[in-house]
Structure formats: structure tokens, C-alpha cells
Amino acid sequence: xxxxxxxxxxxxxxxxxxxxxxxxxxxxxxxxxxxxxxxxxxxxxxxxxxxxxxxxxxxxxxxxxxxxxxxxxxxxxxxxxxxxxxxxxxxxxxxxxxxxxxxxxxxxxxxx
Amino acid sequence: xxxxxxxxxxxxxxxxxxxxxxxxxxxxxxxxxxxxxxxxxxxxxxxxxxxxxxxxxxxxxxxxxxxxxxxxxxxxxxxxxxxxxxxxxxxxxxxxxxxxxxxxxxxxxxxxx
Numbered sequence: 162x163x164x165x166x167x168x169x170x171x172x173x174x175x176x177x178x179x180x181x182x183x184x185x186x187x188x189x190x191x192x193x194x195x196x197x198x199x200x201x202x203x204x205x206x207x208x209x210x211x212x213x214x215x216x217x218x219x220x221x222x223x224x225x226x227x228x229x230x231x232x233x234x235x236x237x238x239x240x241x242x243x244x245x246x247x248x249x250x251x252x253x254x255x256x257x258x259x260x261x262x263x264x265x266x267x268x269x270x271x272x273x
Numbered sequence: 274x275x276x277x278x279x280x281x282x283x284x285x286x287x288x289x290x291x292x293x294x295x296x297x298x299x300x301x302x303x304x305x306x307x308x309x310x311x312x313x314x315x316x317x318x319x320x321x322x323x324x325x326x327x328x329x330x331x332x333x334x335x336x337x338x339x340x341x342x343x344x345x346x347x348x349x350x351x352x353x354x355x356x357x358x359x360x361x362x363x364x365x366x367x368x369x370x371x372x373x374x375x376x377x378x379x380x381x382x383x384x385x386x
Contacts, residue, residue, distance in 0.1 A: 194373045203363060203377035204316065211373075248315055252373045259304060259323050259372050263315035 163187040165249055165264030172270045173239055181234045181247050181267045189254025193232045194261060195223050199245045207234070207247075236269070244271045276300070277378035279364050285384045286354050294349040294381045296364030302376070303369040305347045307339060310361045310380075322347065323369070351383075359385045 165185045173179040183193065192211035196204040208216050210225035210232060222235040236243055246268050250261040277298045286292040296305065303324050308316035319333045322341045336358070338350040351358055361382050365375040 192373055203379050204365075204375075205377070206374045209373045250373075256321075256328060257323070259328070260306070260318055260321055261373065261375065262318070266313075266315050268313075 163251060163253060163255060163262045165251060165262065167247075167249060167264045167267045169265065170268045170270070172272060174272050175239055175241060177239050178235065178237050179239060179269065181236075181249075181269065183232045183234075183249035183264055185230050185232075185249070185251050185264075187230075187251050187253040187255070187262070189258070190227065190230075191252040191254070191258055193223075193225050194250045194252065195221075195234045196248045196250060196263075197245050198248065198266075204248065239271050241271050241273075244269060277364055277366055277376050279362075279378035279381050281381060282379060283382050283384070285386060286351075287386055288356065289353045292351050292354055292383070294351075294362050294364075294383070296347045296349075296378055297345050298364075298366045298376075298378075299345070300366055300376060301344065302366035303344070304367045304372055305341060306365040306367075306375065307347070307349050308363040308365065310363055316363055319349070354383070354385045356385050359383055 194209045195207040198204040208223040215224045220237045225232040246266045248266045249264040306321040307319045310316045320329045340348045361380045363380045364378040367375045
């Protein structure tokens, strides 16, 4: 089976940097995606890592280590609007590689 | 703008009364997904269509069915809703070669009375 673990909640102050970790167990790993979901809203795609290393997209970066089955999402210059839930999601050979399995989600609270 | 549209946004049904949720997309994506999401939980995949190929998750109850009459439309039928089926139902799409990048509709919040 597959499992993904994330911290349930992270709190940080506006302007700070925060890292949200994700560890996973799966067979036939393809890559790790990150999604943001505001309360009452739909998930929106943030980033995807198929290879080891860091991917940067503006204030958000995502890192993957395939050997450690570990990844993280790094949010810089935090803003109040970044308060949301963040999900990591694994794409694996399961289902022919055509689907994602989502982690339990991390609720990020940004405070003044 | 290209998008994923779900109707209705809010649906109230009675216990045991069949209900259909709809999803349409203007992105021309090959793959469509239906997720169930309960409060403070991760989206849980119910099934997906890879083009016309239907893929049911092993733990999706028989109570849930789906139809995809064409590329643009997909329906979720709940034959006999129970109180435990109250949730947000999310439709998502992706291109065939970028299933890691899914585009979600706004969701339909289902209430069962």
C-alpha cells in the first residue's frame, strides 16, 4: 500500500519562512506533487518533483529526495493569504501511474 | 477561460434518494477524476477515467457510479445516499501526460438529510 505523512499543523509569522515536510512509502514511485487548498476552496496545483533536488516557483520551492522517500515544500516571505492546507501527493505505478494519492494535509496558519 | 465546472455547488438530498453530480471541462483533458473530501481530510479518489477507460478504486462503495458520455462531461451518481456520504465532491482533470498536475473544479457540497 501507500502512505504519506505530513505534520497536521504549522504556525508561522508573516514574512517568515516555513517548511512543510512529507515522507512517503510507495512502490513504483514517479514523483511528488504539492497542492494548496484554502478553506471552502478547491485544491490548486503548486509544484511537482520527479527528480531529486529543488524546484523553485516564485516564493514557493519544493524539494525531493528519492533515496530518503522525503520531500518538502518551502514557503518564503509568508503572507496572510498563504494560510491554507497543503497536501503532498504521490504519483506511483499504482493505477498505471494515472492517479495521485494525497497525504493527510498540513494546515498552515500565518499570524501577524 | 478554460476551466472545470461543477453543478450544483450545493446539493441537499434525502437519505436513500438518488442524486447525480455533474462536472464539465473546457480544458480538453483526457483524464477526469472524482474525489470525495470530508472535513479536515485529504481528497479521497473514488474513480477516474483515462480517456474512456474507467478505473474504480478498490474501496469505492458500490453505491457510487460514474458516467463519462464524452470528453467534456463526467457524472457521479450516488444511488442510495447515506448520512456518511455527506461530503465535498471534487472533480478534477489532467492531461494524459501530466497526471501530477490536476485541475480541480470548485466542488459540490452534498448534504444528506
